[in-house]
Structures are given as structure tokens and as C-alpha cells.
């Protein structure tokens with residue numbers, strides 16, 4: 001879905017407006033100048049159109065330190081947005097900082113909807129009209145607090161968006177969706193903070209009451225990714241035993257929404273059943289996979305040797321996934337995540353032409369025929385790649401192939417065509 005960023009300097013009522021657009025009634029976080037806020041995105045709908053709403057922190061382009069960081073985030077938000085809602089406070093009028101934002105917006109060439117907020121009654125509409133002087137087109141008077149004018153504003157936002165893609169085809173393009181998953185305390189939240197480049201905390205309405213998944217757009221090596229359900233990752237609440245069930249539901253939901261999953265494992269402790277369950281779930285859901293062995297700084301020679309044995313024993317079935325040995329604490333090898341994520345996505349989306357596939361299958365079957373069973377020789381007649389993401393092959397056969405032979409075929413397919421970081425699914429259609 002298209003992305004709409006809401007920007008404006010602190011205290012103009014961005015969060016209130018975001019809540020208004022989302023149709024929430026909860027009290028909102030105060031938009032305090034100087035308080036670090038993350039960009040937080042939400043799924044929104046208006047007139048049957050879905051879009052993603054990104055709430056940015058306050059904006060003060062000329063300020064140092066904190067404010068500069070906030071500004072940087074807002075600039076990133078604008079760069080990744082399809083349209084921008086620029087919020088000004090009609091009761092205050094335009095300030096120099098607004099002008100600075102306007103320059104950034106012009107440079108971005110993104111469609112801008114100008115929201116003149118705090119127009120709580122008809123009398124203040126004249127103040128809104130003075131916002132024409134920003135040169136961003138018609139100001140839309142709105143009262144985020146009372147809802148006045150918000151329907152018209154939403155109509156204007158939809159008009160500013162690029163045409164909706166036809167039907168329900170999956171949206172290509174847009175930031176790739178990454179889920180960081182793993183059992184509690186393995187360092188997911190530390191890793192997210194490290195990857196995002198600085199310590200940040202999600203500011204959400206009424207802490208602890210929200211059940212919305214919160215995604216964040218994060219730039220890694222110049223590529224913007226959408227990190228899925230960061231509220232779930234960052235949740236600090238100790239999970240009571242009853243909550244484990246919900247935690248695993250949340251993990252599964254994140255895996256399903258993701259294109260690529262980074263499964264974080266605590267390298268300093270023995271692998272657990274739960275680690276393996278999460279890995280298996282990623283494979284079965286058909287997502288690209290990257291295994292991050294975290295807390296590498298806590299491992300000694302002996303532990304690393306034992307980990308090697310655990311990998312041979314328990315992780316062979318995930319041998320196709322890239323491993324990175326990292327420390328979210330020291331930052332060791334965290335820079336390898338970006339390239340590994342890209343590689344896994346490339347493997348996940350590999351397409352093999354029918355011609356190449358069948359040339360390969362022909363050679364394979366000739367050199368390694370299926371063993372004869374009951375006087376019959378099952379054979380692969382031909383194959384085709386039915387899907388990508390993950391690569392899914394349909395093999396047309398005479399007779400039924402044994403599971404061991406299928407594993408052999410998968411191994412050879414991987415040797416020939418790659419698919420690093422991706423599950424490969426094989427389906428068999430037997431012709432008798």
C-alpha cells in the first residue's frame with residue numbers, strides 16, 4: 001500500500017491528527033519539543049483505500065543534536081513516502097522552521113497535502129487561509145482534536161496518492177518487510193537498536209494499551225526496510241507464563257507478514273526447542289531466512305566448539321540459510337546483516353527458466369536414476385517452476401518418488417541454481 005508521512009514541527013498536533021485519521025479515541029502522546037520520537041507506522045483505511053501512515057517525530061531543521069536526529073528521521077520518512085501531510089498550527093502562523101521544512105518538501109517533489117491544524121471553529125478559518133503563503137497549495141483547515149475537517153483532509157490525501165494498483169495483485173516495490181524473531185532475551189531488541197543506528201524507543205499512545213503491530217522504516221546500507229512489529233520486539237514486559245502463547249502467536253504473525261526473517265539465537269547458551277520451532281516455522285511459512293548467532297562476545301572456545309556440534313546435529317536442515325555471528329552489544333559483524341538479507345531475498349525470488357530446469361533435470365536423471373522399486377523405475381519426466389518467493393517446483397513423474405530422492409533433487413537444485421537463504425518447495429505430480 002502507498003505510504004503517507006505526517007510531518008511538521010513539534011507541537012502542531014501530528015500525533016493527534018494521526019490518531020484522528022486512524023479513528024482512535026485514546027488520549028495521545030504529548031508532542032513535546034525535544035523529546036525523541038520514532039517514526040512509527042500504522043495501517044490505515046479511508047474510502048476503501050488502504051495506506052500506511054507514518055507518524056514522524058518533531059521537526060526542527062536548524063537545531064543540533066536531538067532535533068537534528070529527529071529531522072533526519074523526518075527526511076527519511078519523506079524520502080520513502082508516496083505523499084506527505086505537512087501539518088502547521090493555524091493559531092500560531094508559520095515560523096521559520098516551517099519555511100525550512102517547506103524547502104525540504106519542495107526538493108523532495110512529493111505530493112504534499114497542507115493541513116492547517118487547530119482550526120476548531122469557523123472563526124479560525126481565516127487563519128488557515130493565511131497558510132496559502134507557504135506556496136504548497138490549498139490549506140485544509142482541520143481540528144485534529146475535535147475531528148472538524150478531517151474527512152475532507154483524508155479525501156485530499158487519497159487524491160494526492162498515486163493510482164491504486166489494479167485488483168489485489170501483491171504490491172511489488174516498497175520497502176522489503178523484515179521480521180526479527182527469536183525467543184525472549186536473545187537480543188532482538190538490542191539488535192534492532194543497533195541496526196537502527198541509535199538507541200530509540202517507540203512512543204505510542206497510552207503505553208501498554210496498544211495491541212497494534214508497529215512497524216518501523218529503517219535504513220540499512222542505504223536501503224530502506226520495513227521492520228515488522230517492532231512493538232512486539234521491544235516489549236519489555238516480562239512475559240508471564242500465560243503470555244507465552246500470545247508471544248508465539250505474535251511471532252507467527254510477524255513471520256507471515258515478513259518477506260525475510262532474521263532468527264536471532266543466543267549463541268552463548270545451548271540451542272532450545274523453541275529456537276528450532278521458530279526456525280521450522282519460517283521454513284514452513286516459506287520465508288527467506290537468516291540466522292543470527294548473537295552474544296558472540298560471551299562465547300568462549302569451548303562453547304563455539306559445542307555450537308558447531310549443535311549445528312551439525314540440529315541445524316543441518318537449515319543449512320541453506322546464511323549464518324552470521326554477531327554481538328548486538330559490541331556491534332560485531334552487525335554490518336553483515338544488510339548484505340545477508342539482500343542475498344536471502346535474491347535467493348527467495350530466483351526464477352529458473354523451464355528450459356534450463358529441464359536441461360538440468362535431464363542430466364540429473366540420466367546420471368542418478370531413481371532406484372528401482374518392485375520392478376518399476378520411477379522417473380522425473382519434466383519440471384517447471386510454478387512460483388517464486390519461495391521457489392516452488394512442480395515435478396511431473398512416472399511413479400512415486402521416495403523422500404530421500406526428493407531431498408537429493410533439492411540438494412542438486414540448490415547446487416546448480418543457488419537459492420541461498422530461501423526454502424525450496426518441491427511438489428510431485430505422478431502420472432501412472
Ligand code: GDP
Pocket residue numbers: 182183184185186187188189190191233234294295296297298326327328329330
Ligand atoms: P529480546 O528479548 O530478544 O529483545 O532481548 P534484549 O535485546 O532485551 O536483550 C536481552 C539481554 O541480553 C539484555 O540484557 C541485553 O543487554 C543483552 N544482550 C543483547 N545482545 C547482547 C550481546 O550481543 N552480547 C551481550 N553480552 N549481551 C547482549
